[in-house]
Amino acid sequence: xxxxxxxxxxxxxxxxxxxxxxxxxxxxxxxxxxxxxxxxxxxxxxxxxxxxxxxxxxxxxxxxxxxxxxxxxxxxxxxxxxxxxxxxxxxxxxxxxxxxxxxxxxxxxxxxxxxxxxxxxxxxxxxxxxxxxxxxxxxxxxxxxxxxxxxxxxxxx
Amino acid sequence: xxxxxxxxxxxxxxxxxxxxxxxxxxxxxxxxxxxxxxxxxxxxxxxxxxxxxxxxxxxxxxxxxxxxxxxxxxxxxxxxxxxxxxxxxxxxxxxxxxxxxxxxxxxxxxxxxxxxxxxxxxxxxxxxxxxxxxxxxxxxxxxxxxxxxxxxxxxxxxxxxxxxxxxxxxxxxxxxxxxxxxxxxxxxxxxxxxxxxxxxxxxxxxxxxxxxxx
Numbered sequence: 434x435x436x437x438x439x440x441x442x443x444x445x446x447x448x449x450x451x452x453x454x455x456x457x458x459x460x461x462x463x464x465x466x467x468x469x470x471x472x473x474x475x476x477x478x479x480x481x482x483x484x485x486x487x488x489x490x491x492x493x494x495x496x497x498x499x500x501x502x503x504x505x506x507x508x509x510x511x512x513x514x515x516x517x518x519x520x521x522x523x524x525x526x527x528x529x530x531x532x533x534x535x536x537x538x539x540x541x542x543x544x545x546x547x548x549x550x551x552x553x554x555x556x557x558x559x560x561x562x563x564x565x566x567x568x569x570x571x572x573x574x575x576x577x578x579x580x581x582x583x584x585x586x587x588x589x590x
Numbered sequence: 591x592x593x594x595x596x597x598x599x600x601x602x603x604x605x606x607x608x609x610x611x612x613x614x615x616x617x618x619x620x621x622x623x624x625x626x627x628x629x630x631x632x633x634x635x636x637x638x639x640x641x642x643x644x645x646x647x648x649x650x651x652x653x654x655x656x657x658x659x660x661x662x663x664x665x666x667x668x669x670x671x672x673x674x675x676x677x678x679x680x681x682x683x684x685x686x687x688x689x690x691x692x693x694x695x696x697x698x699x700x701x702x703x704x705x706x707x708x709x710x711x712x713x714x715x716x717x718x719x720x721x722x723x724x725x726x727x728x729x730x731x732x733x734x735x736x737x738x739x740x741x742x743x744x745x746x747x748x749x750x751x752x753x754x755x756x757x758x759x760x761x762x763x764x765x766x767x768x769x770x771x772x773x774x775x776x777x778x779x780x781x782x783x784x785x786x787x788x789x790x791x792x793x794x795x796x797x798x799x800x801x802x803x804x
Contacts, residue, residue, distance in 0.1 A: 458670050460718040478720065486720045506716055506724035532714075532726045534771045536787055539670025540714040540726065 454580045455538035456568035462501040463526060463584035471590045472517055473497045479512040480505065487513075504528065504544065504584070512554075517590070525554040526562060528584060535568065543568045544584060559589035612753055614641040614800030616658075623662060631780050635662025641798060643686075654684040654700055660776035667773065670714060678708030678776025682739060691744075699742040704761060706735045706777035710770075728770040735775055735790055737763020753800040763790045 476487055476499060490499045504526065505511045512525040527550060531543040546552070546564040553562050562584065569581040616639035623635040639658040646653055663675040684702030691697050711729040718724055741759035748754055761778055768788040774780055779792030 455670075459716055460720060481720050482718075482722050483720055503718075503720040505721035506718045507722055511721070532716075532724070534728070534787070536771070539668050540672075540716075541670070542716050542724070 452573050453535070453537045454569040454573050455535065456541050456543060456566075456581055458538070458541055460503050460506055461542060461544055461567055461583060462503045463586055464582070465499060465502050465586045465588065467498060467588050467590060469590055470496060471498065471588075473499065473515060474518065475516045477514040477516075478503070479514070480508070502526075502586070506530065506542065509547065520590075522556045522590070523554070524557065524560065524586075524588075526584070526586065527552055528564070538568075541568045543581075553586075555588075557588045557590055561587040563587070609645040609647070609804070610643075610802060611645070611804040612641075612643040612800040612802050614643065614753070614755065614798045615639065616641070616796055616798050618797045620660075620662075632662050632664055632774055635660060637662075639796070639798075641800065643800060650688050652686040652688065652698070652700075654682075654686050654702070656682045656684075658682075658777055662774075664773040671771075671773070672712050672714045674710045674712040674773050676708060676710040676772075676774055676776060678706055680704060680706035680708075680777030682777070684739065684741070688745070694747045696745040696747075697742070698745060699740075701738070701740045704737045704739050704763065704777055706737070706763075706775060708733050708735070708772075708776045710772060730767075730770050730772075733772070734766045735763045735778060736766070737761050737778060737790060751802040753802065755796075755798040755800060757796045757798065758793070759796065760793045761791070764788060765790065 473491060474497070476491060478484060478487055486503055487499060490501065491497050502513060509530055510525055510527045512523065515522045515524065527547045528544040529547050531545060533541060533543070535541045543566055545566065553560055565583055565585065566581040567583040569579065573579065616637065619639060620635050620637040622630045623632045627633040637658065637660045639656060642655040644653045658680045659678070661677045664673055666673045682702060682704040684700040686698050686700030688696050688698035709731040711727070714726045714728070716724040739759055739761040741757050743755060743757035746754040763778055765788050771787045772781055775790050778790045779794050781790055781792065
């Protein structure tokens with residue numbers, strides 16, 4: 434019983450322990466959702482040095498779809514070509530790359546809404562793009578942390 | 591001409607009679623960065639710190655002036671906190687009080703302001719397996735920091751004209767501009783990763799060799 438107070442202090446210290454959101458600190462990816470059943474046969478990213486991170490997702494899932502599209506660290510726009518049966522679609526997304534220093538993390542990479550100009554170019558019947566930070570500011574709780582969700586794309590083929 | 595010069599120096603000696611002055615140089619500051627380049631927190635860093643000590647009128651009080659120049663680089667902390675190359679010039683002044691411990695060993699303590707002007711640069715890297723890697727650069731020039739230093743230490747009289755000074759110091763300060771982060775700020779020293787980027791706090795020790803000029 435004598436040692437209860439220190440134990441409580443240590444436990445509460447662990448519970449309120451928080452951390453900072455550093456984001457991926459690597460090549461970022463945009464989440465992509467197709468809101469109809471849409472089977473992809475192939476997907477191709479322009480100016481890529483390797484298609485592997487994208488095509489790997491196609492072989493794994495049923496239905497054949499992608500969840501995440503890597504975006505280029507070297508350009509403020511990335512273009513993808515989608516093929517489904519006879520149909521071929523193009524999607525270009527525009528963003529603003531952010532590279533900065535964050536205490537406790539070092540350099541971080543983030544992407545946001547472009548300051549001017551269009552947000553996307555798409556041949557799908559409907560496209561929506563939602564910009565969110567990849568590096569959420571402030572302190573994150575240890576349990577149930579809510580890291581930055583990044584760019585999300587919704588497509589109605 | 592020589593006569594005028596001689597008479598002036600005689601007069602100067604009259605007014606400052608028995609007030610000793612020393613010039614000195616830090617002798618070990620940059621050594622570990624060359625000898626232990628892998629393990630020490632800075633590497634291949636040239637640090638040159640000349641000093642001037644002047645006894646004040648009040649007994650046991652001294653004015654301490656120092657300048658410094660440092661040029662070198664830090665180690666990479668993490669993949670995203672890369673090595674920094676830095677260069678800086680700094681000046682410090684302090685008011686010092688001393689107490690005789692023995693004829694050969696004197697304890698002293700002092701405090702005073704410090705100003706440092708530094709620049710640093712480096713590169714960071716992000717992996718891009720799909721579209722290629724990104725290389726970023728950061729560079730800051732004429733970054734000014736103002737601070738306050740407190741120290742204590744011992745004077746060891748080696749001979750009549752030579753003095754060895756061992757100083758333990760604590761310094762804190764603030765950068766006027768903190769656009770990019772800094773790991774080592776010349777004149778202030780090592781900065782703890784994760785601490786506020788604008789605030790500088792450091793401690794260290796210095797070994798100086800002084801020569802009595804008056």
